Amino acid sequence: MNTQSDRVSVGIGLRRGSLMREIEATQPELDFLEVAPENWMRLGGAVKRQFEALLSRYPLYLHGLSLSVGGPAPLDRDFVHALKKFINQYQPVIYSEHLSFCSDNAHLYDLMPIPFTRAAVRHVVERIHAVQDVLGQRLTLENVSYYTAPDAEMNELDFLTEILQQADCDLLLDVNNVYVNSVNHHYDPKAFLDTLPVERVRYLHVAGHLQLASDLIVDTHGAAVADPVWDLLAHTYGRFGAVPTLLERDFDIPPLADLMLEIKKIRSVADDALGLAPRNDREPVMVANA
């Protein structure tokens, strides 16, 4: 029988500015907060104290941007060690990154798709091992959205699953990215989900996007979650269970109350998919310690 503990944990990304002030002021019923370590590792002053105060209330998830785990240049070991220090200091529940590259010999500060080749698989696996050795923990890597990809020897799904298996790492399954890629590259998103290894899915992301054409969606994180993604999220919970889920919103961020409506919907979709009784809105949501 499903119980309260089977319910999904849901969080949002913490961003400096009005959203952070609203979270501080209202202490919303969130199960965790996620931050990009690169934006918080060199914090100082009042904002650092505010960040640490929030961590006494909410567990922390980290989602990195600049590791460039698929990059062609040697790993930035100084950066990995700085990450380790930050992880050790704040003890996040999860540190995740992107299965992509964001730099060649210099940073471009956004995500590029790694060519889907067997040599690239070997290259990425070796780098994941190197990072895991320094951090002393398994990496959780996100399937990224992409709009076009260079010459490939394998498809996205085989590339992803090969790396998960060979590197023995976990998957941050971005459900919006599955949908975006399924439209951009013409595949069945549910079949994609149904082929992923259940045991490796440790964390979920959902987000809004921008549809530019019938076969082109941009992963903007700048809108509410779209209906097809809600449907895919329900399918995801049905297959993978109550995996912790982040609502991503990076641009055109609405008032917190609007985000909380989407948080409520994530919980509702999960409860329905998992066969749990509807929640009593007045029931306090327990927040575990980090």
Add this chain to the structure above:
Amino acid sequence: MTTDFLALQAQFADFIRDPAHAPVPKGCDPERMQLYHQLFFNNIDGILENTFERSRAHIADDQWQELVRTFFSTVPQHSPYLVDVPARFLEFLQEQTTVALPEPVLELAAFEATLHECRMAEDITLPEATESLPDDVFDAAWQPHPQGVLFESVYPVNQADFSLDAVPAEPTLLWIQRDDAGVVQIYYLSAASARWLVLLDAHSGATPGASLAQLARELNVAPENLTGFARAQLTDWIADGVLIPASGSKENASSA
């Protein structure tokens, strides 16, 4: 046969940086590669527009586009931290010769970059005073806060409506520092105050008398004529956190 993946990655990044001169990576859709370029460019342009909002307003749109595109395509970014990009852009603005920028715009950009740096600065461990502070501010050693910045400009760049055409008779001297609430504070300095801050830093560890004596010599006035000014200035700076107790003050306090 599939091209070497490292070569494909290099092609991908090259095209994003400079689509006018780089070939489309093998197998990629040209229009969608243009989309990649635009998304990446917009990301960098966005942080620069935000950081340099005031100087940007003095630069024509086509010139700004040329500056950011040249910066984006030619200046390698080696920091994994996006917040470091504005400092690199300021260096680029000061060195580039493609777009002729008026001197006051460059000084305004430097001022905005300094505000950004102060806002984003990491915490540092401040030196600990080795003794309890005496009642008289002249009996303790002080040093400027290590995260404060002495900023000098020909133009009053901190004023929102300063004229780019008129060169003021006096330079603008500012002390810029993030306060305990996280707000970047800007303090006006007279030429004498600014010089004394520099001397206090040089004499860090000594009580203020030594630096004040040097200031008096430089101004060709008797030290006692500066005492009133100095006491008021010290009191304000200490209250604002511009000055903090110097480390090692006990050993060096006798130099006053």
